[in-house]
Amino acid sequence: MPSVRHIAPAGGDVLILVGTMKGLFVLRSNGARKRWEPGGPYSIGSPVYAAAFDQRHGRHRLWWTQQSFRWGTSLASSDDYGRTVTEPQTYSIKFPAESGVTLKNIWQICVNAADQPDTLYCGVEPSALFESRDAGASWSLVQGLFNHPHRAKWTPGGGGMCLHTIVPHPTDRKRMMVAMSTGGVYRTVDGGKTWEARNQGVRADFLPEKHPEFGQCVHKIVQDSANPQRLFLQNHWGLYRSDDSGDSWKDIANGVPSDFGFCMVAHPHDPDTVYIVPIESDEYRCTPEGKLRVYRTRNAGASWEALTRGLPQKNALETVLRDCLSADTLDPAGIYLGTRSGKVYGSSDEGKSWQLIAEGLPAVVCVKAAVVESGAKHASRPRAKGRKTRPTRKVATKRVAASRKLARRK
Amino acid sequence: MALTFHIPSYLAAFAGDSNSLSLDGSPATMRDALAALWVLHPGLRDRVVDEQGEVRQHINIFVGNECIRFADGLATPVPDGSEVLIVPAVSGG
Numbered sequence: 001m002p003s004v005r006h007i008a009p010a011g012g013d014v015l016i017l018v019g020t021m022k023g024l025f026v027l028r029s030n031g032a033r034k035r036w037e038p039g040g041p042y043s044i045g046s047p048v049y050a051a052a053f054d055q056r057h058g059r060h061r062l063w064w065t066q067q068s069f070r071w072g073t074s075l076a077s078s079d080d081y082g083r084t085v086t087e088p089q090t091y092s093i094k095f096p097a098e099s100g101v102t103l104k105n106i107w108q109i110c111v112n113a114a115d116q117p118d119t120l121y122c123g124v125e126p127s128a129l130f131e132s133r134d135a136g137a138s139w140s141l142v143q144g145l146f147n148h149p150h151r152a153k154w155t156p157g158g159g160g161m162c163l164h165t166i167v168p169h170p171t172d173r174k175r176m177m178v179a180m181s182t183g184g185v186y187r188t189v190d191g192g193k194t195w196e197a198r199n200q201g202v203r204a205d206f207l208p209e210k211h212p213e214f215g216q217c218v219h220k221i222v223q224d225s226a227n228p229q230r231l232f233l234q235n236h237w238g239l240y241r242s243d244d245s246g247d248s249w250k251d252i253a254n255g256v257p258s259d260f261g262f263c264m265v266a267h268p269h270d271p272d273t274v275y276i277v278p279i280e281s282d283e284y285r286c287t288p289e290g291k292l293r294v295y296r297t298r299n300a301g302a303s304w305e306a307l308t309r310g311l312p313q314k315n316a317l318e319t320v321l322r323d324c325l326s327a328d329t330l331d332p333a334g335i336y337l338g339t340r341s342g343k344v345y346g347s348s349d350e351g352k353s354w355q356l357i358a359e360g361l362p363a364v365v366c367v368k369a370a371v372v373e374s375g376a377k378h379a380s381r382p383r384a385k386g387r388k389t390r391p392t393r394k395v396a397t398k399r400v401a402a403s404r405k406l407a408r409r410k
Numbered sequence: 411m412a413l414t415f416h417i418p419s420y421l422a423a424f425a426g427d428s429n430s431l432s433l434d435g436s437p438a439t440m441r442d443a444l445a446a447l448w449v450l451h452p453g454l455r456d457r458v459v460d461e462q463g464e465v466r467q468h469i470n471i472f473v474g475n476e477c478i479r480f481a482d483g484l485a486t487p488v489p490d491g492s493e494v495l496i497v498p499a500v501s502g503g
Contacts, residue, residue: 070468070498071420071457089424089453095461102460 006083007039011374014328016336018344019048019366024064033334033348036357042082052109053370056117065106073105092139093122093130110166123163127154127180144193150214157181157217165221170228177246184216187246198246205237219322220264226271234264241301252301257288263325268333272300277320285319292316296351310354321365328369338364416495424453441484468499
């Protein structure tokens with residue numbers, strides 16, 4: 001088992017939460033974002049498909065998912081950057097027994113706006129949305145979406161049938177968009193009671209009908225930083241923009257080497273500015289021409305420019321998955337990406353230049369960046385009855401001992 | 411006569427830091443025995459069975475040397491004094 005390092009961030013530091021197929025790593029830097037200190041791994045051996053940092057209400061709380069192939073999928077959290085990890089006694093995200101459904105994975109943790117400091121959402125597999133109103137102590141299934149008549153016809157994509165994207169409206173608390181593979185985009189305007197498919201203009205190359213009401217394999221949607229009605233969408237083939245809160249989508253794949261891809265992130269401050277990493281095809285699923293290129297639009301998709309300085313442009317057969325592109329909120333903004341080959345690249349100048357900030361990690365499946373707020377105090381929390389552990393060293397020691405015993409037997 | 415559960419190390423934290431648990435009473439089947447175990451140690455339940463109450467795919471439960479998957483599943487009888495082992499299956503990647 002690997003040894004575990006803990007970080008001790010200060011206000012103004014930048015964190016990158018890196019979820020991998022073998023645990024969570026937390027990278028820390030100061031505002032210059034030139035040198036990175038690694039922390040973790042946490043939940044050693046478990047795929048971590050989702051992570052989030054909740055700083056509302058004075059918290060400094062890391063959330064992440066642990067998908068154990070043995071023990072099932074659960075949420076873990078830490079209020080001290082991993083030194084103490086809390087796992088609930090009973091899993092907090094579960095389908096009701098009468099639903100006949102079992103949880104396979106948690107794909108997204110969404111920390112809602114500051115004026116709702118105790119609200120969180122999780123998107124899960126099979127596709128469903130869970131909501132917490134008590135800072136994550138308890139969760140409930142959003143029945144309005146779960147009971148949608150379309151649900152029986154949502155089908156799994158390559159990664160499973162997952163609700164992977166949650167976009168709350170920044171001011172209207174009753175409005176929210178979600179995206180799933182496959183199924184497409186759905187929107188509620190009444191706080192989750194009812195949901196409507198919002199996929200007009202988005203194509204589904206893998207279906208006989210190329211523009212169905214729903215069933216598209218949407219990989220990611222993001223919201224414009226200034227105009228919440230403007231959204232961008234990376235599809236399983238197709239790059240789109242909506243200017244009417246998802247009522248309609250128009251093709252904006254202007255000058256990109258491929259309109260296939262997984263990830264997408266909006267600039268945190270600059271309107272009309274979005275980043276993507278094109279992938280060659282849905283069969284090959286690697287960067288075109290062996291070049292790792294981030295593409296950026298600064299005009300809402302009218303044109304895209306390749307950002308390559310510091311990124312490998314030879315023999316770079318990389319895959320960047322749907323949650324592996326992220327931005328911090330500094331000015332200039334930092335942009336970060338993680339690859340399936342276990343590398344993390346970062347840019348502290350909005351993508352103009354890049355540096356390799358971690359390598360040799362397990363396959364990266366989630367990257368989330370955040371700036372640590374100054375002056376926030378560690379908050380007391382309402383907890384589900386659970387265990388607090390200093391898990392990594394204690395458990396690791398036991399496991400090493402057990403494996404040695406096994407080796408002696410052999 | 412008591413029933414004895416042997417718990418894998420990972421789950422000991424959810425079983426009072428113990429790898430071995432005695433259960434009084436005479437549960438007729440493995441389903442009954444597990445239901446009694448969940449009452450004593452609720453943290454074990456979600457890790458051993460899913461929302462539908464089925465034993466997770468990569469966990470095996472033995473009564474003595476017999477894996478309940480190849481017997482009657484959760485309806486497998488549990489004789490008095492049985493040793494029940496909850497064992498992580500050989501799997502993963």
